[in-house]
Amino acid sequence: MIEKKNFNWSNWAGNHSCLAENYFEPETEAQIIEVVRFAVKHHKKIRVVGSGHSFSPIAVSNEILVSLKNYRKLIAVGNNSIRCQGGMYLHELYSILKENKLSLPDFGVINKQTVAGALATGALTTPAVTALVSGVGLVGERPTTSCEGDEKQYARPGE
Numbered sequence: 001m002i003e004k005k006n007f008n009w010s011n012w013a014g015n016h017s018c019l020a021e022n023y024f025e026p027e028t029e030a031q032i033i034e035v036v037r038f039a040v041k042h043h044k045k046i047r048v049v050g051s052g053h054s055f056s057p058i059a060v061s062n063e064i065l066v067s068l069k070n071y072r073k074l075i076a077v078g079n080n081s082i083r084c085q086g087g088m089y090l091h092e093l094y095s096i097l098k099e100n101k102l103s104l105p106d107f108g109v110i111n112k113q114t115v116a117g118a119l120a121t122g123a124l125t126t127p128a129v130t131a132l133v134s135g136v137g138l139v140g141e142r143p144t145t146s147c148e149g150d151e152k153q154y155a156r157p158g159e
């Protein structure tokens with residue numbers, strides 16, 4: 001996992017920047033969990049950054065900044081769905097959808113954003129891309145006294 005200290009980050013437009021005390025580029029779920037445990041241990045907050053295409057300062061952090069640029073693989077293609085890692089770029093998603101004769105109902109102006117970034121901001125499509133999601137995997141701090149990183153899978157009811 002790539003790890004940097006005092007990392008200078010700025011968004012795509014260059015109108016927001018920050019100096020993150022710790023910056024990580026995890027490649028696996030195990031490494032993401034490791035980052036969450038690091039944050040818990042050091043009482044630091046985590047902010048995940050996608051492509052940094054948001055114009056607002058929603059992705060900036062002076063504490064822990066995590067980029068999923070190396071966590072963007074296709075996991076599985078289903079009958080009418082695909083499962084991918086959150087850092088996948090939309091242009092990669094569009095190519096995979098096309099190869100499998102699938103599509104989104106609508107597309108945004110640009111395709112450089114990440115799947116997770118678009119979901120987190122409700123960006124891009126009508127209906128919102130969030131309405132097309134049948135499940136997500138999240139890594140978070142377990143609400144117990146052990147405070148270890150933990151991964152959970154969530155699905156819409158009935159799916």
Ligand SMILES: Cc1cc2nc3c(=O)[nH]c(=O)nc-3n(C[C@H](O)[C@H](O)[C@H](O)COP(=O)(O)OP(=O)(O)OC[C@H]3O[C@@H](n4cnc5c(N)ncnc54)[C@H](O)[C@@H]3O)c2cc1C
Pocket residue numbers: 012013047048049050051052053054055058059068086087108109110112113114115116117118119120121122123124125
């Ligand atoms: C030229 C241009 C054109 C645009 N056109 C459109 C448009 O037509 N329609 C539209 O709706 N928007 C548009 N946008 C806005 C942009 O598409 C959205 O802001 C998009 O969400 C950015 O995605 P990102 O991957 O860059 O996320 P970022 O900007 O990097 O992050 C967005 C938010 O998602 C969070 N996040 C990212 N990844 C994760 C993760 N894995 N887990 C948890 N949280 C995460 C970040 O912390 C942050 O809060 C445009 C932006 C630009 C620069």
